[in-house]
Each structure stands twice: as C-alpha cells, then as structure tokens.
Amino acid sequence: MVATFSWDDGHPLDLRVASLFNRYGSKCTFYVPKNNSENLPTLGVSDLKTLSNDNFDIHSHTLNHLYLNKLSLERQAFEIKSGKAYVEDAVGKRDDIFCYPGGKYNAKTIDLVRDAGFLYARTVTMGFECAYSSNNWLMPTTCIIGPLTNFQILKHSLKRLSLRRGVTIARINNAIMNKTWKPGSDNFHQSRFYHFWGHSWEIEKYNLWEHLESLLQILISADVEIVSNQEFYDRKIVCEPSRSI
Numbered sequence: 001m002v003a004t005f006s007w008d009d010g011h012p013l014d015l016r017v018a019s020l021f022n023r024y025g026s027k028c029t030f031y032v033p034k035n036n037s038e039n040l041p042t043l044g045v046s047d048l049k050t051l052s053n054d055n056f057d058i059h060s061h062t063l064n065h066l067y068l069n070k071l072s073l074e075r076q077a078f079e080i081k082s083g084k085a086y087v088e089d090a091v092g093k094r095d096d097i098f099c100y101p102g103g104k105y106n107a108k109t110i111d112l113v114r115d116a117g118f119l120y121a122r123t124v125t126m127g128f129e130c131a132y133s134s135n136n137w138l139m140p141t142t143c144i145i146g147p148l149t150n151f152q153i154l155k156h157s158l159k160r161l162s163l164r165r166g167v168t169i170a171r172i173n174n175a176i177m178n179k180t181w182k183p184g185s186d187n188f189h190q191s192r193f194y195h196f197w198g199h200s201w202e203i204e205k206y207n208l209w210e211h212l213e214s215l216l217q218i219l220i221s222a223d224v225e226i227v228s229n230q231e232f233y234d235r236k237i238v239c240e241p242s243r244s245i
C-alpha cells in the first residue's frame with residue numbers, strides 16, 4: 001500500500017506540518033502560490049528554500065491563488081506560468097506538478113497547464129484510491145483532512161452524478177475526523193493507493209493536529225509506504241473509485 005499527502009496554499013503553518021512529518025521521517029508535498037488572493041499569509045522564498053529537501057517537494061498553485069475558471073485565457077496563462085517560474089526560482093528545481101486553486105478549471109485551463117510544461121496536475125476530486133488517472137492533468141484524490149459539510153459532499157455527488165461517490169467521501173471523511181480510518185479495511189483490493197490532502201490553516205482552525213498525527217501513525221504501523229506526489233504519480237497505477245472505507 002502506498003500513500004501520499006499534499007498541502008495547499010503555502011500558509012506559514014505548513015512549517016508545522018513539515019516538522020510533524022519530519023518527526024515520522026515521512027514525505028509530503030506542498031502546493032504554494034506566491035500570494036493568496038483570499039487574504040491568507042504565504043511562505044516567503046527563504047521559507048520555501050528551507051522547506052524544499054529530499055522529504056518535501058514544493059510545487060505550483062498559480063501566482064496569486066485565483067480561481068482559473070473565472071479568468072481570461074491570457075490571465076490564466078500568466079497565473080500558471082508565473083507560478084511555475086516562482087517555485088522553480090525559489091527552490092532551484094524543475095516544477096512538474098500543478099494544483100488548481102479551489103479545484104477550479106475550464107476547458108482551456110488543462111491545455112494551458114500542459115503547455116506550460118507540467119507533467120501532472122492535481123484536482124480536489126475525492127473518493128479515489130489511485131496513483132494515476134486516465135488524464136495526467138486531472139489527478140483525483142482520496143479525501144481531504146478537514147471537515148466537509150453535507151453541502152460540499154452533495155456538490156461532489158452532483159458533479160459526478162454519483163450518490164455512491166458522495167457516500168464514500170462522507171464515510172472516509174468521517175473516519176478521518178473520528179480517528180477511526182484504517183487502510184485496506186475491505187477486501188476489494190490487494191494494493192491500495194491513498195492521496196490525502198488539506199490546508200495547514202484548516203488543521204489549526206479545526207484543531208486537527210492530533211488527527212493528522214494519528215493518521216500518520218496508522219499508516220506507518222500498517223507498513224504503508226509514504227511517498228511524494230511525484231513518486232506516487234510516477235507509479236502509473238490506474239485510478240479507481242474507492243469502494244468503501
């Protein structure tokens with residue numbers, strides 16, 4: 001079994017996430033904008049340089065954390081390319097993975113992301129156990145580490161026209177929030193791939209640091225390999241929806 005974690009928005013509390021993951025020798029991946037248009041603080045270049053090491057990968061989340069589906073093509077291209085250049089300059093490494101702010105994109109966005117040179121892009125689609133999807137630029141996830149409202153779950157169900165998907169997401173999310181989630185708790189698959197994601201500011205806001213630590217402990221004690229997003233995607237395992245918790 002393999003798991004990966006991604007943290008969005010480049011909030012300064014990402015440093016606390018990093019110190020928790022360091023304590024367990026586990027890898028994780030951060031998606032950072034230079035500025036956050038939603039009035040949240042962001043890590044500076046010197047923080048990104050410190051954060052970027054063998055265990056922690058930094059990738060792009062646009063320049064200003066704007067929802068791309070609402071922008072002109074030119075502005076989308078600017079946000080995508082400038083965000084990539086910002087991360088590459090800050091950490092001195094090629095940035096191959098993009099993450100859509102708010103999971104928002106339109107028909108043209110995916111082309112722009114691909115044309116900017118990204119090999120993969122992560123969405124906020126949930127309810128999947130996978131390392132790979134049929135579209136490199138629409139990578140789904142398993143579940144957010146944070147509270148989900150019934151309305152948000154309903155939106156996910158309607159988007160996919162799948163009530164069952166909504167039920168699956170709700171079950172996984174409840175289990176994480178109740179610290180009862182366990183890997184491989186059914187017999188459908190021998191090999192499982194989990195992608196957890198979240199925002200460090202939400203972990204703080206909803207007091208979920210213990211939940212996160214307990215999730216890490218559960219994965220480690222079940223011998224689940226914890227890898228970076230890049231290593232996860234490079235496995236090229238085809239995605240499939242989670243069937244249960």
Ligand SMILES: [Zn+2]
Pocket residue numbers: 008009061065100101102
């Ligand atoms: Zn974001």
